[in-house]
Amino acid sequence: MYLARGAEAVIKLEGNIVVKERIPKNYRLQQIDERIRKERTRSEARLISEARRAGVPTPVIYDIQDFRIEMQYIDGRPLKYVMDEKMSKKIGQLVGRLHSSGIIHGDLTTSNMIFSNDRIYLIDFGLAYTDSSLEAQGVDVHVLFQTFESTHSGYEELIASFYQGYRDSFESADAVMERVKEIEKRGRYA
Structure with missing residues (x-):
């Protein structure tokens, strides 16, 4: 089930896990696009985890793949x-x-x-x-x-x-x- 679709990513609910997947940008060269999406995905996951360690409630990160973050679904x-x-x-x-x-x-x-x-x-x-x-x-x-x-x-x-x-x-x-x-x-x- 889709939760949201933005300019950078689609966010889906798979079971009880939120999946945020960065979508390709066809106007960029494929190699550059893949590098940018991987870097942004890793950076986002790292910052979510750092915020959590700083005492800010955030979803728990379960897995990170190239362009995909799997995280806790917050029911609220x-x-x-x-x-x-x-x-x-x-x-x-x-x-x-x-x-x-x-x-x-x-x-x-x-x-x-x-x-x-x-x-x-x-x-x-x-x-x-x-x-x-x-x-x-x-x-x-x-x-x-x-x-x-x-x-x-x-x-x-x-x-x-x-x-x-x-x-x-x-x-x-x-x-x-x-x-x-x-x-x-x-x-x-x-």
Whole structure:
């Protein structure tokens, strides 16, 4: 059963295992395409595992093949359907742990979070990378705040709650939040 199809990959449910398979890009030379898809597949699996070791709930990786990741199916609801201030604070704590370990998610949205058994799981690390710069962390948080603003009512309260949780788990939270303000200003005048 197909769960999703994106520009980079198809995601299927096979039994109780989620399979994410990167699809070929016909506009690239085959050798280059295969190398890129293999590298991105390995990188995504590694970052999911590193995030988990940093205390961020993620699916467990079962197997990695050339262009394919097999992982745990998380039975729950996308966070966007159950979002509130309490959840936002938990997200802040998780993102703080992620950033403390030098991981940038790259696509922090409430659609890439699943609420299951009182836990929030981060999924879809397809755009994730390692970077400890304020700019990268600020952009990561800015993307999340844009999601709050466009998808959820009471987004100012969600941002305030996120910030509380983020400060609880990340010592550079204040500096990152200052950078988020700078990024927002840049966006307004672009």
